[in-house]
Amino acid sequence: MAEHTTSSGRPSKALRRYLVPLALAQFICSFAGSNMNVMINDISADLDTSVQGVQVAITVFLLVMAALMIPGGKLTDKYGRMRCFRAGLTIYGIGALLSAVSPGLGVLILGNSILEGVGTALLIPPVYILATLLFTEVTSRARAFGAISAMGGVGGAAGPLIGGLITWAISWRAAFVFQALVIAVIVWLSRDLRDPLPPNPDRPFDVRGAVLSATGLTALVMGILAADDSTVLMVGLLIVGAVLLAGFVLSNRAKERSGEEPLLSTAVFGSRTANLGLVTQGVQWLMLLGTSFVVATYLQVVRGYDAIETGLIFTAATAGLLASSLAAERLARRRSQRTLVVAGFVLTITGVGVLLALVIGSPSVWAFAPGLLVIGLGLGLMLTPSVNVVQSSFGESLQGEISGLSRSVSNLGSTLGTAIAGTVLVAGLTATPDRAYGLAMAVLAAAGLIGLLAALRLPRTPAP
Structure with missing residues (x-):
């Protein structure tokens, strides 16, 4: 499928139409990773479980994505990008509907954690591979990655807000119906999308x-x-x-x-730039999902806020991420990708520090807004450059593997954020909630420093 661009380097209207379902798919999968954070009290009461039980459901969803993303990327070469994409959408939709009617935690884990996780692992690698294959011109490809990555970041940041609104207005179960409806829209929008490369059924699978x-x-x-x-x-x-x-x-x-x-060629680790980019990706998502879980849990369990109040507090993070994502393309023309990633980590770590300084000891709900805003600004600034650094480091022959590895690292970061920071928080939530909150946020700040060190080692001008 040939690409057509305008004189400004923008892809044609027809090609931009193909980008919409790809970006929307990344949005809904990222949304699923964070929207349950504001439903902890509602789900716990409805399904007669605990905060730790809901944490397990959230973490297992992220874990299934991370564990199966590399095999999912490899399957795209064997069975085709669009076949895996549509199979993933189908499995995800079934999981969302099953979660909506779940009578207990076990069925919720089956629907949300297992089926939605498997569906995501099948549909996300094709999103990035198709973007690479369809958008062959450097500028338009960067814009495509920017749109997809930004939608992923917005999905993760806005998940608590949208999930809180739906839970408050209807029920936590309706949030899963919302996911199923978005999946149906993606299926409709992608009906004319074709695979630029034929599948290779004879390709072995490890x-x-x-x-x-x-x-x-x-x-x-x-x-x-x-x-x-x-x-x-x-x-x-x-x-x-x-x-x-x-x-x-x-x-x-x-x-x-x-x-x-x-399953994974050692060639994907042959680029020092890509390896550093993968580290920054993993840490970014660790901080995004870790902050979302820690703050949302603290607000509901310690401060006693309901789903809508918790979701509204996250508006600051969503606004910050949207603002910096929209400015990312203009900034990319003036600054190197390394500079944007470094600046993003500095802002995000600063935001965590602000959350620590203003929240502990303060009863005001507004104490959360400045820190979440700065975190959103930092994450929105660096999500796109990190993806572009990694994905553009390899040619078409390795796109299936690097896409799977890239998404696996990002989702592993999300998993570790929820698992590590969440475990630190939950362990002391009853006895010393403020101390547990402080320790959990300190863990996220330490992870941010690791990401910053990796970003500082990126070349100022990435290798082609």
């Missing part, structure tokens, strides 16, 4: 690698979640996870030495 990577990541995250229950179980799961992931790496290398195709 089942062993997929199992090792998925179970390894699962064991690591479940070990973190077990920290509050049993130290022995936590250490055991972390060791098992590390061993399985080491086995995955060794299996990949053995397959490449024997001339076979592994």
Whole structure:
């Protein structure tokens, strides 16, 4: 499918029409990762579960996405981008409807955490691969990545607000119906979208690698979640996870030495710039989803706010992210991608510091707004440059693998944000809530410093 651009470098109207369902798909998947944060009290009461039970449901959803994103990216080469995209939409829609009618936590985990997670892992890699293949001109591709990444960031930041409004006006169950309706809209909008490259049914799929990577990541995250229950179980799961992931790496290398195709080619780690970009991506989403869970849980469990009040407080983060995302294209013409990512981390870490300084000891709800606004500004500034750095570091032959790896790292960051910061918060929520909140936010700030160090090592002018 040939690309047509205008004299300004903008893609044609027809091609922009294809971008809408791709960006909307990223929006709804990011929305699903954060909108449940404002429903904690409602879901806990309705399904007779605890805050920790809802945290597990949220974390497992993010974990399933992270664990299956690399296999999902690889399947696009074998079965085709559009076939995987539509299969993912179907599975996601079924999961959303099942979640809407769930009678207990188990069914909610099946619908939201498992089915929506699997659906996301199938549909998100094609989003970025199709954007790369359809938008072949450098400027228009950067704009496409910008639109998709911005919609993902807005979905994550606006999830609490939209979820809170729906929960307050109707029910938390209606938020899942809303997701199903958006999926139906995406199916309709993408009806004319075609795969630029034919699938290769004969391409091998590394089942062993997929199992090792998925179970390894699962064991690591479940070990973190077990920290509050049993130290022995936590250490055991972390060791098992590390061993399985080491086995995955060794299996990949053995397959490449024997001339076979592994699940993840070592070539995707051959670019220092892309590796640093992946670190910044993971930390960005860790901070976004970690902050969302910690602040939303603190507001509901400690301050006693309902879903709509909690969601409205997150308007500051959404506004900040929207403002910086809209300005990102203009800023990219004047500043290097490295500069934008570094500035984004500085702002985000500053925002976390403001949340710590103003919230603890203050009964005012307005104390949350300045910090969330600055965090939103920082995240919106750097989400797009990080994706562009990674995705543009490789040619078409590796787009399936790098797209899967990129999304897996981002979702793993989201998972760790909810798991680590959430576990720190939940552990002390009853006895010392302010101290637990402070420790959880400090963990997020420390992660931000790691991202900042990686961003400072990015080249000022990324390699083509």
